[in-house]
Amino acid sequence: MGTASKVINFRAPADKQALIDRAVEISGVNRTEFILDAACDKAREVLADQTRFALDAEQLQRFNALLDSPLEENAALRRLLSTPAPWER
Template sequence: MDQARDVTINIRATQSQRDLIDYAAEVQGKSRSEFMLESAYQKAQDVLLDRSFFALDTQKFDQFEALLDAPPALNDRLRALLTTKAPWE
């Protein structure tokens, strides 16, 4: 379900940037605002997805999974972190 667009985003651009955006929007049959919002939204999704998704071949995935499944190595700093009471507790 579409939400009402009730927030304004303002940006400054050069004349040539605006002209290019306008031309691309026109080619797609969209307004400048529609084109810019869809483009920025897609780019934001791509950036965030790049930070949370990575592809591995089968061999590398098996190695990765084995590392995740292995118990952590003894580590005094990790032990201290996990046994220290949180400030809000």
């Protein structure tokens, strides 16, 4: 399956274009690749934030019950929670 290229045109203020061009110089890609990669990264982030799961009333009740129930004894979890984080060491 081939991918057809389409043209995307837009105007940018000179200061933003200069900023992008400075980053392009050190990135090793051309301006089009740089902007397209950055836009696609942001698009994936926005779409990932929109991922939702839907539960019916019964499923939601069961889910909340699981969240509210006490944890079973778990030595590995207890060890993990008692280990200082790297920035606390």
